[in-house]
Amino acid sequence: MKGKKRFRLLLNWLGPFLGLILVIGIFASIPEVQGRFLRISNFKSVATQSVIVALGALGMTLIIINGGIDLSAASNIALSSVIIAYAINAGLPPLMAVFLGIITGGLVGLVNGSLITSLRLVPFIVTLGMLGVARGIAKWIAGNQKIDAPFTWVNDLMVRSPKPSWLLMAPGVWLMIILAVLMAVVLRYTVFGRHIFAIGSNEATARLCGIRTKRTKVFIYSIAGLFCGLSGVMEFSRLTVGDPTVAVGLELDIIAAVVIGGGSLRGGEGSILGSMIGVFIMAFLRNGCNMMGWPNYIQEIIIGAIIVTAVSLDQIRHRQLAQRE
Amino acid sequence: MIQNQALSSLLRMKSISKRFVGTLALDDVNFVLVRGEVHALIGENGAGKSTLVKILSGALKPDSGSMYLKDSPYSPSSPLEGRKEGISMIYQELNLAPHLTVMENITLGREEHRAGFIRRRKMRRRVREILDFVHHPEISLDIPVKKLSVGARQVVEIARALAEEAKILVMDEPTSSLSQKDSLHLFEIVNRLKREGVSIIYISHFLEEVQGVADRYTVLRDGKKVHTGSMKGATLEKLIQMMVGKKIIEMFPRVEHKIGEVLLRLDNLKGKRMEAEVNLELRRGEILGVAGLIGSGRTEMLRTIFGLDSIERGSLTVAEVKTTKGNTWIRIEEGLGFLSEDRQGEGLALGQSIIDNLTLSNFSPYSRFGFLRVKKRKKIVWEWMKRMKIKAQDSNQPVFSLSGGNQQKVALARLLHQKADILLLDEPTRGIDVPSKSQIYRLIGQLAQQGKVIIFISSYLAELLGVCDKIAVFHRGELIDLRPAARWDAQSITGAATLGRTGEI
Numbered sequence: 001m002k003g004k005k006r007f008r009l010l011l012n013w014l015g016p017f018l019g020l021i022l023v024i025g026i027f028a029s030i031p032e033v034q035g036r037f038l039r040i041s042n043f044k045s046v047a048t049q050s051v052i053v054a055l056g057a058l059g060m061t062l063i064i065i066n067g068g069i070d071l072s073a074a075s076n077i078a079l080s081s082v083i084i085a086y087a088i089n090a091g092l093p094p095l096m097a098v099f100l101g102i103i104t105g106g107l108v109g110l111v112n113g114s115l116i117t118s119l120r121l122v123p124f125i126v127t128l129g130m131l132g133v134a135r136g137i138a139k140w141i142a143g144n145q146k147i148d149a150p151f152t153w154v155n156d157l158m159v160r161s162p163k164p165s166w167l168l169m170a171p172g173v174w175l176m177i178i179l180a181v182l183m184a185v186v187l188r189y190t191v192f193g194r195h196i197f198a199i200g201s202n203e204a205t206a207r208l209c210g211i212r213t214k215r216t217k218v219f220i221y222s223i224a225g226l227f228c229g230l231s232g233v234m235e236f237s238r239l240t241v242g243d244p245t246v247a248v249g250l251e252l253d254i255i256a257a258v259v260i261g262g263g264s265l266r267g268g269e270g271s272i273l274g275s276m277i278g279v280f281i282m283a284f285l286r287n288g289c290n291m292m293g294w295p296n297y298i299q300e301i302i303i304g305a306i307i308v309t310a311v312s313l314d315q316i317r318h319r320q321l322a323q324r325e
Numbered sequence: 326m327i328q329n330q331a332l333s334s335l336l337r338m339k340s341i342s343k344r345f346v347g348t349l350a351l352d353d354v355n356f357v358l359v360r361g362e363v364h365a366l367i368g369e370n371g372a373g374k375s376t377l378v379k380i381l382s383g384a385l386k387p388d389s390g391s392m393y394l395k396d397s398p399y400s401p402s403s404p405l406e407g408r409k410e411g412i413s414m415i416y417q418e419l420n421l422a423p424h425l426t427v428m429e430n431i432t433l434g435r436e437e438h439r440a441g442f443i444r445r446r447k448m449r450r451r452v453r454e455i456l457d458f459v460h461h462p463e464i465s466l467d468i469p470v471k472k473l474s475v476g477a478r479q480v481v482e483i484a485r486a487l488a489e490e491a492k493i494l495v496m497d498e499p500t501s502s503l504s505q506k507d508s509l510h511l512f513e514i515v516n517r518l519k520r521e522g523v524s525i526i527y528i529s530h531f532l533e534e535v536q537g538v539a540d541r542y543t544v545l546r547d548g549k550k551v552h553t554g555s556m557k558g559a560t561l562e563k564l565i566q567m568m569v570g571k572k573i574i575e576m577f578p579r580v581e582h583k584i585g586e587v588l589l590r591l592d593n594l595k596g597k598r599m600e601a602e603v604n605l606e607l608r609r610g611e612i613l614g615v616a617g618l619i620g621s622g623r624t625e626m627l628r629t630i631f632g633l634d635s636i637e638r639g640s641l642t643v644a645e646v647k648t649t650k651g652n653t654w655i656r657i658e659e660g661l662g663f664l665s666e667d668r669q670g671e672g673l674a675l676g677q678s679i680i681d682n683l684t685l686s687n688f689s690p691y692s693r694f695g696f697l698r699v700k701k702r703k704k705i706v707w708e709w710m711k712r713m714k715i716k717a718q719d720s721n722q723p724v725f726s727l728s729g730g731n732q733q734k735v736a737l738a739r740l741l742h743q744k745a746d747i748l749l750l751d752e753p754t755r756g757i758d759v760p761s762k763s764q765i766y767r768l769i770g771q772l773a774q775q776g777k778v779i780i781f782i783s784s785y786l787a788e789l790l791g792v793c794d795k796i797a798v799f800h801r802g803e804l805i806d807l808r809p810a811a812r813w814d815a816q817s818i819t820g821a822a823t824l825g826r827t828g829e830i
Contacts, residue, residue, distance in 0.1 A: 191436045191443055194425075198433055201422035208420050209434030209485075210405050268424035 015313065016261045016277040019306075023281050027288035036291055041160070044169055048160055050283040051172040052077065052238070052247070054276060055231040056254040058183050059109075059224025061275045064258050065187070066220050067200035067267025068123040072112060072130035073228050074250035078243070079138040080105045080232025084154070085147035085242020094152040101236070102229035108134055109225015113218035131251070138244035147242035157237040172234045179227075184272040196220060200267030253282060256303065260310040281306070335360040335524050336381075336399075336493060341390035343376055350376040351387070352548040358493065363515060363525045365539035365556070367532070369568055369758040372545040374528050378495045381526075382414045383407035413486035417498040419478050423471035428452050430470050431485045455484045458521075459514045475619070476507030483514060487523075494518065495526045500534060501755055504619040504784065505819055512538050530758055532561055533787065544568055569760055576763055577791030580770025584794075585609030588778045589630075589747050593639035596629025600802025602639055607747075609776040612769060614789035614810065617799030617822045623782045624666060626804075627749045630780075631663040632656040643747065657686055662745025664736055666752040666782070668729075672736045675725040679717060680706045682724050682735050687743040709738045714764060730761030737765065747778045754788060766792050786815045800825040 027037050036042060056073050063070050080101040087097035108130065115126045156163055157172045167174065187193035198206040199213050207213050235246055259265065260281060261274025282303055289299045336358035343351040351373045358364055366374050379385040381392070383401030392399045394410060401407040404414070421430050431452050437444045449466060456464055461480050470478060479499065486494055500508040515525060515538055529535050535542065536556060544551040544567040551567045565576065591605040600622055607613055615623045628634045630641060632653045640649045643659045653663075665671040673682050683706050684691065690705070691698040706720050713734045717727055724732055733753060740748055750769075754762040769779055769792060783789050789796050790810055797807040798821040806821055 189443055190441045191438045192441060194429060194433070194436060194443065198422045198425055198429070201424035202420070205420040205422050205430075206433065208404065208408075210408070211434050268422065 015317070016274050016281070016310070019260070019310065020277050020281050020284070023284050023288070027284070027291070030288075030292070033288065033291040037288060042287065044160055044173075046280070046283045046287045047173045048158055048170050049287070050279050051158065051170070051176045051234050052231050053250065053253050053257060053282070054176045054279045055179065055227050055234065056250070057257045057275045057279050058179055058272065059227035060254045060258050061183070061261075061263060061270050061272055062187070062196055062220045063123075063224050064255070064263040064265060065200045065267065065270040066196050066217065067203065068116065068217070068221070069127060069255065069265065070109075070112065070221065070224055071124065071127040071251050072108065072134055073127075073224070073254050074247040075131045075134035075138070076105050076108045076225060076228035077232045077235055077247045077250065078245070079108065079134045079141075080229040081236040081239070081246060082138045082142045082147060082242040082244050084233060084236045085149040086141055088149040088152060088154070089147055094154050098154060098233050101232050102226055105229020105232060106222050106226040109222040109228065110218065112225065113221030116221065117214040117217050135244065135248075142242060142244045144244070146244075149236075149240070149242060151240070154233065154237050155240050158234055172237065175230075179230075180272055180276055187272060192216070192219075197268060200269075202268075253303075256307050257282060259307060262314065264314075278310075334358065335395060337393040337396075338377070338381065339391050339393070341377065341380060341387045341392075343380065343385065343387050349548050351380075353390075354545070354548070354550045356543060356550070357553070358524050358526065359541075360524055361519055361522045362540045363519055363527055363538055365535040365542040366526055366528045366545065367535065367542055367564060367568060368545035369760055372568070373548045374545055375497065376548075377545070378414065378497070378526065378528070381407070381493075381495065382412055408489055408491075411490060411492035412495070413489060413491035413493070414495045415479070415482050415486065415497065415499065417501060419475075419482055421470045421478055421481060424469055426467050426469055427464055427473070427481050428466040430481055431455070431488050433485070435489065451488065452484070455487050456480075458487070459484060459517065460510075474507075475502045476504065476510065479503070479507075479511065480514070483518075487518075491523065493524050493526065495528070497528045498530065499527070500529065500531060502619075506618065506823065508534070530762075531785070532564055532759070536561070536564075565759060576759070576766075577788070578763065578767040578770060580767060580774055582610045582770065582773040584611055585776055588644055590642040591630070591639070592642065594626075594629065594641055595637045595639050596625060596634045597637055598625040598634045599629055599637075600625075601804075603804050605797075605804070605807075607778045607780070609778060610773045611795065612773050612779045612781060612793045613807075614793030614796040615780060615782045615799065616784070616786065616789055616796055616818050619784070621799040621822065622802035622804075623799045624751055625802075626799075627663065627751055627780065627782060630656075631661055631749055633663070657743060657745075660744070660746035662686070662740035662743055662748050664740060664748070664750045664753055666755065668733060668736060668755075673724050673732060676723055678721045678723055679710065679715070679727075679735055680720045683709060683739050683742055686739055705742075709742060713738050713741075713768070728758075730757040733757055733765070734761070737768070741772075745777070747780075748772065749780050751782045752784065753781065754783070754785065762788070786818055789818070790815065798822050 028034060056077060060070060060073060083104045084097045084101035087100050088094055112127055112130055115121065116123050158170050160170060162170050187196065195206065195211050195216050198211060199216060203213055236242060239246060257278035258270060258275045260278035261271065261276070263270030263275065285302060286299050289302070334357050338354065338356040341351050341354045354373065354377060356377065366377070368374050376385065380387050383404045383406050399410060401410065422433065425433070428449060432448050437448050452466060456462060459480060464477055464480060470481060473481065499511060503511065518525060527535065527539055536559065539556045541553065541555050542559065542564070543553045544564065546568060585608055587606055588609050589607045591603050593602040593604060595602045603626055617623050625634065629636060632651050632655065636649055640647050643661070646659065669675060674685070680703060684702055691702045703720060710717065710720060715731050715734045715738065717731065724735055727735065737753065754765055766788065769781070772779060781793060790813065793810045795807060796810050796813050796818065797804055798818060799805070800822060805825055
């Protein structure tokens with residue numbers, strides 16, 4: 001019986017995984033870029049570039065499994081990167097600045113969660129509003145320009161070749177991996193994780209069974225906010241400035257990653273592993289397209305097409321399974 | 326008398342009253358539940374049954390009256406409290422999380438954990454025990470619930486109630502979506518629960534079932550308790566009379582009708598979702614009943630006839646016009662009307678008004694150059710509402726505010742409004758109270774009298790035998806037998822449906 005469940009889980013991310021192999025395979029087979037593409041340094045580069053979206057996707061996975069959505073993720077990332085830059089500029093020790101940035105993200109998430117549960121508005125609308133508000137506040141704090149900040153260890157979090165070279169990859173990448181594993185464990189092996197799925201699958205039933213749905217939701221949105229805050233740290237590290245206009249539209253990348261990875265916007269389905277694969281599919285895609293010298297809009301068209309394909313394939317698979325019963 | 330002293334009353338509800346805006350839902354109702362009994366709660370839709378059990382569960386607070394559990398006062402402030410006190414509700418629309426597995430659903434909200442981490446092995450043992458107790462060891466713990474059949478899902482809900490150590494189980498229309506076989510299983514489980522001392526409040530419109538499974542019954546009518554008594558010796562007529570309060574209504578009113586020329590013919594018709602070909606010939610005025618287990622292919626045939634599923638081979642002939650293709654709008658024009666078994670999901674637009682729903686399949690009388698003739702529409706809908714006795718305050722009311730029976734009447738009215746000549750009805754009286762059922766049977770008889778053809782899928786054998794001229798039985802996707810209703814009885818239909826045998830009675 002346990003084997004059956006593991007097999008099912010295996011099948012769930014097999015689809016996205018094959019997609020990833022396909023993407024890598026396609027670019028690996030194009031002679032012009034083959035050489036540059038299949039190099040370790042390129043893979044490290046892709047990994048580093050994925051960190052920002054990946055961290056956001058960790059939180060977004062929880063939200064989407066729970067049946068919600070967060071359109072303000074990218075604005076949250078921008079806001080927290082601005083806060084960090086501002087804090088470092090103001091002379092605060094970098095650790096404190098980082099802390100502030102993460103907390104800000106968490107606060108934005110807390111507000112999202114509270115509004116959604118207390119006003120009983122659809123998450124789409126609440127986070128849509130927050131998208132504007134958070135970005136507006138970021139621009140306000142930054143005085144509508146980029147904030148330059150003196151160099152600190154924070155900037156070393158996202159370098160391709162890390163300082164203690166035995167690390168092999170940027171600290172940001174390791175952080176992403178550790179947190180991904182942690183969240184996967186939480187989702188699968190804790191009561192909290194079980195409740196996240198239950199609420200997303202059938203909120204009425206969850207409430208009936210005594211699950212504190214409101215409290216859980218607020219918690220989930222807050223955690224996701226913290227992840228966005230952390231992502232903001234990485235964004236700042238990458239840019240070395242606090243830019244309130246950064247990451248515009250990134251929430252769509254984040255959501256796309258979760259959906260490509262098997263998350264359903266109707267709730268009750270999704271996985272951390274799937275979302276990570278989704279992140280990497282898009283990252284490799286962008287990487288490959290850049291190497292081919294294709295303009296940005298080509299990437300956007302391709303990614304859009306992939307999202308539709310991934311979801312359609314998932315729907316077909318579901319329908320086939322249903323018919324077989 | 327001596328027996329009564331020996332039995333202990335587990336639950337006492339005294340003088341419960343509850344008023345909603347405008348209506349007195351419950352009027353000074355007394356209800357006593359004895360330990361280890363199955364107590365049937367009978368009454369028309371709107372009689373107060375669901376209000377009473379909602380107060381019991383804690384979902385509603387009574388305006389006056391009091392409740393006692395084992396002689397200590399019981400006044401729950403939420404359904405959660407009710408569950409903690411051992412009162413579990415199992416509703417018609419099952420409350421399960423479809424993506425979660427059987428075990429996850431059964432333990433939802435009461436997971437065994439150490440510092441937040443789930444202790445799987447411990448829970449598995451307990452869940453296995455419960456499933457064995459209800460004699461369903463075959464249900465795998467790790468299947469997501471959405472993959473289970475309706476009968477199995479219900480078992481999972483019962484298992485969850487047992488996991489919560491329910492002392493009182495309230496079952497609301499438990500067999501309305503179950504096959505005969507699953508219903509029998511359910512009764513076995515009910516009996517086993519009884520022996521373990523669990524008390525059950527059983528709400529159902531299937532009076533024959535209730536007679537078979539309950540020890541005692543309480544009849545509610547218009548918010549008042551009419552009678553409580555022992556099931557032994559209670560006859561169907563007496564029960565119905567108490568439910569309705571007027572003189573005995575005829576359950577299956579017979580409307581004389583003549584049989585005319587052939588209107589519908591299926592020649593080796595096989596649709597995409599049908600398992601086998603079907604041959605059928607129906608004349609004007611004929612009422613064909615279609616029996617069979619859930620999943621035996623009846624709905625698929627009906628949907629193919631109506632054009633909801635595409636035709637693979639064979640043909641459909643309506644009034645001498647043969648078709649091998651077609652869509653629902655063509656079928657509607659040819660005079661076919663379809664009533665889906667999924668009344669709330671497919672049959673009606675719940676958020677829309679009665680007017681919108683009733684006229685949805687036929688706008689032509691109200692369309693002048695594409696613009697809607699609002700007044701005429703409202704007037705005609707109002708006439709239909711009177712004709713079908715649809716109880717509502719205003720035709721602009723959204724359909725979700727109507728009772729199940731009235732919702733179904735709106736859906737039926739829509740078919741009649743589109744002037745359908747051939748009516749394809751899939752479980753038309755499911756979940757509807759007895760008097761409304763009777764009204765619908767009479768209506769069907771009248772339609773036959775007008776020369777219409779009616780195909781009537783139902784899992785309720787009594788109504789098939791009471792209303793139809795001919796009955797066809799499906800088994801595993803195939804139409805295995807079709808005979809005049811007089812040459813069938815409940816046993817032979819069940820035999821044919823479950824075993825595929827087509828012996829004569």
